[in-house]
Amino acid sequence: MAGGNSDIKFIKKGKRLDGRKPDELRKVRIEVGVLNRADGSCYLEWGNNKVYAGVFGPIECHPRHKQQQDRAIVQARYTMAPFSVNDRKRPGYDRRSSEISYIISQALERVVMVEQFPRAAIRVDMQVVEAHAGTRCAALTAASVALADAGIPMRDIIPSCAAGKVSDTVVLDLNKEEDNYGQADLPLAIVPSTGEVVLLQLDGHLTPDEFEQAFDMAYKGCMDIYEIQRAALADRYGGSA
Amino acid sequence: MSGQTVANLMRGHIEALAARGERTDGRGANEFRDVSIETGLIGTAEGSARVTLGETTVMCGVKLLAGTPYPDSPGRGSMTTTAELACLASEQFEPGPPREPAIELARVVDRGIRESQMIDFEGLCIEHGEKVWVVFIDMHILDYGGNLFDCCTLAAASALAHAKIPNVQHGIADKDVDLPISCWPISCTFAKLGETIVLDPNHDEEMVMSARLTVAHDENGNLRAMQKGYNGAFTVDEIKTAVKTARTADKVLRKALKEATK
Structure with missing residues (x-):
């Protein structure tokens, strides 16, 4: 964790500084099919986070040497706008964006039926236009919905959510202050139909018991996000979530 | 199939329509598509706007940071403009550092704002x-449906019009104030389709146009910036007619900007 400044009291009378209970998500809103040009797209607001995701594909794979003879590859790309953070971020791709893009690609390859499209690429672009902690979870959640909107065959959609620790308390879905000055952050993404874990990171300090508690909390958060994803898709395409 | 291939198949149709004064989307030659402007969407930016022009959407964020002035203008702030052609906006946009089209776009928008002395x-x-405000104008293209130049200029102007100087956050004064704005530049972009000139090209028209002309005026009808693009050419008469057309055609964008900045 960046600061690890545990002098701040993050929990007062069982409530967090933004008024949430420890196991409460921020408000999540998903809009499906918001862009004209992309084959599939999604706009997601998660608390004050704002993310666009767009999908093109299956398309020809560039560069050629990245082609796989027996399957498609998922080329996910996570980018933050310069104005998405308080101190302007230098435009362009940095090491953090590279890593996040890489692990998101791998998570998505688990559910996309890549074997149906040998040598092709499925391009998934995520643009964070406002960032307040938890943007990798928000981006992956939006990307799954955009893939579904593009009609890409998938085994399931992936929800993602983080848990963490502030003031020695395990909490769900850290906000910006909790992320900056908290004690741990544990982003998780799952395949709900199988219970598989497809993305997991940890940064900070957790006891074995706290890890169990945080992991279960994040897993439950993912399942709640999954319902919101399904409802957004049902809202766009009809049917029940 | 790529947008370019589809548009190439449409070339004959698009040019024949244009010669008759018609367009694929039913517009007249000198008509803009519908425009909508939303401002103040991004909490982390000092000013922001999302502008949709037809099928094109641009998100612009303005940030103000305290920095050192250039030695040749010690008493003046400065500005930097960037454009990101995000991959999700078009299958033709490739990841990587900005290439010539993005750099040209940012520089043309920059000139319109700088030369009009908008700020x-x-x-x-x-x-x-010692210390001045540096204005960063960052434009994110989210949906590419043709005519990024006019959409970006409008997005930048709208975001600047709403921007506040963050005095409080930087401990400079006890109140945030509006960015000082003195002029309103608006650009009009024309495309040459066969032998015909049309305003505000849509995606397919841009794919087959041979030349492009952007003309930026201030609110008094004076020219502030121009840019000719692509490897086709305009006749002298075509240029003069386009400049004259821009002076009246920009009214609809000017009205939208005025309403959004009330």
């Missing part, structure tokens, strides 16, 4: 020779 840079001086 009063003298008003951005904090401490002569």
